[in-house]
Amino acid sequence: MRIVDLSTFNAAREAGLAKLLPRKPRIAIGMGTCGSGNGAEGVYHAFSDAIDNLGLGFQLSRTGCFGFCAEEPLVNLWLPGKPLLIMRRVRQSMVPGILDDMAAGRVPSDRVLCKIEEWDHITAGMKYGAGFPEIPHWHEVPFFKGQKKIVLRNCGLISPDDIEEYIAVGGYQALYKVLIDGNPGAVIEQIKASKLRGRGGAGYQTGIKWEFLRKARADRKYVICNADEGDPGAYMNRNEIESDPHSLLEGMIIAGYVMEATQGIIYVRAEYPLAVHRLTLAIEQAKEYGLLGDNILGRGFHFDIQLVEGAGAFVCGEETALIRSLEGKAGRPTPRPPYPAEKGLWGYPTNINNVETWYNVAPIVIKGPAWFTETGSPKSPGTKVFSLVGKIRSTGLVEMPLGTPLKTFVYDIGEGGTEDRAIKAVQTGGPSGGCIPQEMFDTPVDYETLAQIGSIMGSGGMVVMDEDNCMVDVARYFVEFTHSESCGKCVPCRIGLDKALHILNRFTRGEATEGDLATLDELSRMIRDTSLCGLGQSAPNPVLTTIRHFRHEFEDHIRAGRCRAGVCEELALSPCENSCPLHMNIPRFLQLLKEDRLEEAFESVVIDNPLPASTGRVCQHPCDDRCRRKAIDESVNMREVHRHIADSIYFSDRFDALAAKVASRCMASTGKKVAIVGGGPTGISCAYYMTLLGHDVMVYDSNPEAGGMLRYALPEYRLPKAVLDRELELIRRVGVKFTFNTKIGDEISLNELDALYDAIFLSIGTWKESWVYLPGTELKGVMPALNFLEAVAKTEPVALGRRVIVIGGGNAAIDSARTALRMGSRVTIVYRRERKDMPAIPEETEAAEAEGAEIVFLATPHRIVGTGDGRVQAIEVVKTRPGEYDASGRRRPIPTDEIQRFDCDTVVLAVGETVDLDFARASGLKIKDDGTVEVDRYTLETSRGKFYAGGDLITGASNVSNAMGYGKKAARTIDQRLMGVRRWEDLFPEFEYSLTPPAHPSESGRHTVTELPAADRARSFREATVGLTEVEALEECSRCLRCDIRNGNH
């Protein structure tokens, strides 16, 4: 059928409409490359067979992709007169059920993603029908909310293989109009007025480019579509072509007409076979319908489009290289000028535009430039398609107005991080783009703003990264890519990128120096400023932006030899070791115990961690999160194994012998005197190692006994004093000395310490409860959690009421609640965010609930109501709702106007702790704005010579093992400063144990502690859990996969 006039045009349209809205139910399967990869072929055949077998007169067809790749395969269902339903993750097995439902005119009960009642194809509207009130509209689904589909207007809704369906939704109307009007200049004016910018990356004004070509005088002119999409992870062009090839052809034919071009060429990657196939078919059909080739639409205009498959070199995205490649030469860029519009393919004037640019042409022609500029930002109007991938819940292709802030992509469309991990950065623009840190997520995504912050729009790639991504490795990955894609013509890109990669590899191996960082920075700038083409000019972006925004990660790799994300394998023994703040050699103690060598296992544990029984009970166990065994079933219970090992020795007759053995490891006396202020976990750890290193160590503490928070804040049922005392006994036997009841600042000043000692380590913990300012805190019965816990620990009398409200969601809140329960009160915990946001250890929270504590989430205190005589009577809380994501990656609680009242007589405030820094201020130590002591992150040196600080003093309130990690680190750096040589490694003995990975790791599941029955334990301060039995502990050891062994060696 050839379209030559309006009536033939309308006939084609009617034919298409009859297929889109037939008189019978219609099923369409999304069959782009993405859908097919997820089983759409099978689903299609299942439908086809079942429809035949059942003799149902349903229409079955294929469409492209609707963009929600994480939910593929998507299937459209339509019953005449009803809305179009989009189903997600359809499996073959669901086909009979779906057909049943459809035959009965029902909505399938499961997996309906959304409905579409009307659709704006921009070039036309489509009414499917109304109904199904229980099903959300498509734009109510978070992933689609805010999306505006101009480029993707037809994707996933029409068949890419049927030109009539395209015509039915307004296709080729723009071409028809342009040819009838016969005023090419006016079309160029429209495109110019729309300020449409090239979507390939550089963002040059399309209208101006067109005008150049139109004005060029030559007997041949070319119009080229650049479909050489080469960014890893970017597939928007593939998807556009696969889903809606005719929109591309229409855009190019219009352009051909207005620029008086003779030939169109689509340069498409050979790796896109489906796109090639559908385009070939579309070109044939367009010719058959008289829309392409000779005498188009009977208006005497001739234009042909040829398809060229490129070999897929990244550099061919560069227009001059693409032209060389079309000429059959090697794809190497040439300097501009001359621009292709003057001297392009075979020396003739040429216009090149990216796929997506062409898709905007027909809508602008039909709706006009004013409509187009309504969307997007003033300098970058319209929309852009992005491929949103990485560490977020919902991934896929999204089309958003330009100028949309990054956080909308990450948190609204993408629905935030996976597994509640904090999101760290977004990389935009593919391998040539930059990394934008979380603090800058307000950045509007448009050409100028992205360029200003060192990134680019590129073709629209967006990769979200979280705390598990190492930014050094990210930079390395992208440079590795661009380096292998460099054409090699110019010096900075060819050699410079090779050297940059070399330096980055040194970082990931922990061999880099400060000098390397400076060299890398300078080299990257040089490559950016001097390379011949866009590839080289933008290739350093990932490096420059990560150095700018994540410099501390580079420094970690240099100065601490650590990769916090645990990605750079050569910097860690194993994932668990890397995550343990004390860097315990976990696989080693597991293996030693597995080999039935308990005493050596104990020695291994205690040389890495001076308080293995206490941390074995109360550590936040970050190791669990990282354990690779998790991929099989659950992580190895490393914490409980070291608790078991420690308990087995502490409470046996082997204690004396082993304590003596540890003490015997002390190095010869150095004659150096070291003072440690604070006898909590941080101070004890530092003191322990400093003593082993041969220094004369004195610990000062204001309390009558050692242990700090372990003794005075952690309740007996979590950490029995008997256990703590046993651990401290070992510390004492090693030779650590204590001076109690001595407060620094009062009894002894920092200046005096300075005079008496060679080095002073400050490690007092968090002792001051932060106070919330709300009405009623002055009432009797309101108490800070730490004071409450301390009083209980010291068995001082506490005036606790019968009805207790605890405010907060951290460990101190849960400890307070469980303690109050044990004192016979009824307890309710009020927390302002959701359960998953609670900083407390989840097991503790669950235990508290089992013991009878109630938790009210999403509520924040409003005021405390008092009786006439100044006692607490009730508390009023404001309910909150989760708002925007904050810097911690959690949703900020937004107060609503709903108020709840709880009668109570005691309110315990556990809303965070701060450090009492009065003494530090008085002695002239530099304090940072956030109220912590300023130190060098790597050496822990303060602003005052000889003084070091660690733990809560420099981090704010933290947890026990983190605090101990600082103590250990401080010992290492102080020793090196005092002695001028590195002696740290000499402290750690060698152990002999198997270095062969287990052929069959135990298949047993994870063993956990045995909890006493909730009802019993809630009535006593006896330890609430019983540790692993010997058999269980051994089995845990056999579950370890031995990640410390690589390629057969260590």
Place this chain on the structure above:
Amino acid sequence: MPRKLSIRIDGQYLYASEGQTILEAAYANGKPIPALCYMKGLAAVGACRLCLVEVSGVNRLLPACTTAVQEGVSVITESEKLTRYRRIALELLLSERNHYCAVCVSNGHCELQALATRLGVVSVRYPYAYPKLSVDATHPRFVLDHNRCILCTRCVRVCSDVEGAHVWDIMSRGVNARLVCELEQAWGQAASCTSCGKCVQACPTGALAEKGLAVEEMAKRNENISQLALHRGANR
């Protein structure tokens, strides 16, 4: 007669002719902008990036060898930044392959060596790659040592555009790019080679040399070739 344009180079007012590149105008006025891939008479390719200059009103650096002069432009050919970048480019070239001058036939006559000396490159901060490439000594009179090649493509251009033989080309990409003789022929077997020796004279380093020479003996003479090239219009 081409039109005279008035321009400024490093603050000095000068005349240039329309159609000249910045590099040509600078050379005509005795301003020696560093250059390696440029050779008088050959079409410029802008590959070595040593000739980059600052041009008023343009916010990025432009290669002098491919940028035409325009009426009224002001060009800076030397600045702290330009020197720094040029030094890095030279360091990169020196570390890419093997440029151990003491044993090279071109020692003392090498353009790379001369520029390094001129710009004060005394040490190389990047690791030397020393890729151990082959030497093609199959030609009766000439020899090609890939280890000394800087991929400037002067030989490629002189051979195809002046001699008309097109023996040379570049194969592979990135750091693996190599000069290649015909379709990976040994030079001695290359049917298209006329043995004119233009490539040898055009080569700025010791990569292409005459056979049988000792260290320091390979001085190059390419002024005649440039004249011939200009005569044949090879620079278009």
